Amino acid sequence: MVRVDVKPSDPTDEQPTIGLIGMGAMGTMYAKHLAEAGWKKISVCDRPEKFESLKLTYQGDPATLNLSHHVYSHEIVLPDEPAITVHRDGHAVSRISDFIMYSVEADLIHKVVAQYGPSTKVGAIVSGQTSVKTPEKDAFEKHLPSDVHIVSMHSLHGPTVSPVGQPLVLVPIRAPDECLKFLESIFSSFRSRYVYLTYEEHDLITANVQAVTHAAFLTMGTAWAAQRYYPWEHGHYVGGIETVKVNIMLRIYANKWHVYAGLAILNPSAKIQIDTYASSATDLYKLMIEGDAKGLRERMYAAREKVFGVRPDEDGCSTPIFLTEDVLDQFSIGKRSSPSPSEGNTPLINSHLSLLAMVDCWARLGIQPFDHLQLAATPVFRMWIGVAEYLFRSTERLNAALNVAVDDVTLRSDDLEFVVAARGWSQCVAFGNFELYRDRFERTAAFFESRFEEANKLGSAMIKAIQESNGVGK
Numbered sequence: 001m002v003r004v005d006v007k008p009s010d011p012t013d014e015q016p017t018i019g020l021i022g023m024g025a026m027g028t029m030y031a032k033h034l035a036e037a038g039w040k041k042i043s044v045c046d047r048p049e050k051f052e053s054l055k056l057t058y059q060g061d062p063a064t065l066n067l068s069h070h071v072y073s074h075e076i077v078l079p080d081e082p083a084i085t086v087h088r089d090g091h092a093v094s095r096i097s098d099f100i101m102y103s104v105e106a107d108l109i110h111k112v113v114a115q116y117g118p119s120t121k122v123g124a125i126v127s128g129q130t131s132v133k134t135p136e137k138d139a140f141e142k143h144l145p146s147d148v149h150i151v152s153m154h155s156l157h158g159p160t161v162s163p164v165g166q167p168l169v170l171v172p173i174r175a176p177d178e179c180l181k182f183l184e185s186i187f188s189s190f191r192s193r194y195v196y197l198t199y200e201e202h203d204l205i206t207a208n209v210q211a212v213t214h215a216a217f218l219t220m221g222t223a224w225a226a227q228r229y230y231p232w233e234h235g236h237y238v239g240g241i242e243t244v245k246v247n248i249m250l251r252i253y254a255n256k257w258h259v260y261a262g263l264a265i266l267n268p269s270a271k272i273q274i275d276t277y278a279s280s281a282t283d284l285y286k287l288m289i290e291g292d293a294k295g296l297r298e299r300m301y302a303a304r305e306k307v308f309g310v311r312p313d314e315d316g317c318s319t320p321i322f323l324t325e326d327v328l329d330q331f332s333i334g335k336r337s338s339p340s341p342s343e344g345n346t347p348l349i350n351s352h353l354s355l356l357a358m359v360d361c362w363a364r365l366g367i368q369p370f371d372h373l374q375l376a377a378t379p380v381f382r383m384w385i386g387v388a389e390y391l392f393r394s395t396e397r398l399n400a401a402l403n404v405a406v407d408d409v410t411l412r413s414d415d416l417e418f419v420v421a422a423r424g425w426s427q428c429v430a431f432g433n434f435e436l437y438r439d440r441f442e443r444t445a446a447f448f449e450s451r452f453e454e455a456n457k458l459g460s461a462m463i464k465a466i467q468e469s470n471g472v473g474k
Helices: 025-037 048-060 090-096 106-119 133-143 177-186 199-226 241-253 258-266 268-290 293-308 325-331 353-365 369-376 379-392 395-407 412-431 434-469
Strands: 018-021 042-045 075-077 084-087 099-102 125-128 149-155 167-174 193-196
Touching: 018 025, 018 090, 025 042, 042 048, 042 090, 048 084, 084 090, 090 106, 099 106, 099 177, 106 133, 106 258, 125 133, 125 177, 133 149, 133 167, 133 199, 149 177, 149 199, 167 177, 167 199, 199 241, 199 258, 199 268, 199 353, 199 369, 199 379, 199 412, 199 434, 241 379, 241 434, 258 268, 258 434, 268 293, 268 353, 268 395, 268 412, 293 353, 293 379, 293 395, 353 379, 353 395, 353 412, 369 379, 379 395, 412 434
Parallel strands: 018 042, 018 099, 042 084, 099 125, 125 149, 167 193
Antiparallel strands: 075 084, 149 167
16 A cells, blocks of 8 residues: 555656546546645546536646646546546556545446446555435445455535535445544545544434435425526515525535435434434424414424423523624525515514424434534534524514414415425435436425525625634635
8 A cells, every 4th residue: 555644746656546536526526636636547437428518627727727638548648747547447547556446326336336346456455525425335245345445435515615624424334443533634635624534323324414404405395496486586484594594405406316316215223313303393383374373382492401401491592603684695596575554663573493493303303403513414414404593592583483483474385395295205205216316306306496596606706705704704
């Protein structure tokens, strides 16, 4: 194995060959950051049928990585530094690489590793970037030669988010400590925060951090799409908390469906949490339509105490972990609606059923979100916890939401659609069918597609501002 303290500034012949199998959004992100760091021997591939288009991608815009290209019959050799070589398939990458990362869909990991794993170079370190580590571990142990090392990885952020300050999980499966040190050297340029977990710990924490959070935003999108209107155009979901809801919902649907499907379907803990979230939304909605204000208040105050440690007789105000509503308003897609004369100067308030259900779900499952915030929080989870805290730590805001939930039917139809959508996503995940998940996801995404570009720009700016306000990435 190449020495563990290798650096991008070392001579080319002393550097490892870094192999990336799968050049989707995350594979491309890794290639970009590794090349920009100065690593000079990076071998990449995607599906064989994408070889020509991948070749054209790098040939067509050499300025992206400051590369010049020379095309041969089966590969592209990029001799100038930094160097990326595009191969036709994973066999060519596996047989020459000292470190190999599989960045493929979670449901395809067994198939891809079975195909290319036997070609792995003796003594190489093999990793994966899927969101569920149990099937990844099984695939590696089943299909990789016994003379290679296995250390899985997971960058807990999307491809458009800077890795600086974000959690980079390292999961040693079959490797000595030297392999971990080697990977720390390779990825030091990312300036990520290393988190060391077992594969079981990883899958439980990612279920807690990501699965139910994604389910909430997927449910919002499906509920709004079912009503065939953009929520921000009516002025009801604009500003403050609503800014986070809308921007993150659009950001999620702008990604590929498989980014979320693998985690939801292949992680047993995720299935339980998504089902509990749908159950919480249903139970709370029943209390709303029954007019049971006392029952709803008791349930939500009990959840508040369990999750946030705030007793019913306390106000619970604290310094929020995200930005003020005035700052968040800068990232809104729409504009606030003008209050009607009967409303005076009070803006329209909704029940925030998505947040009530989230905190209720956390309480029922005994999840302590702030523990995960310190350990392995994604940018989306950080914001979702932030808006939940913002609502629940203020007695005034929480009571306003609970009063509206029972007494105001203005957005009751929206809450109904949300419950239907939440149960639909739960059933979809329970079926374990990837094509059903894909169809449900893409139907909703198609409705919002025209706003993805704008939302991604605003969402990226919002995430950056929130991170800077919390010292992430500094």
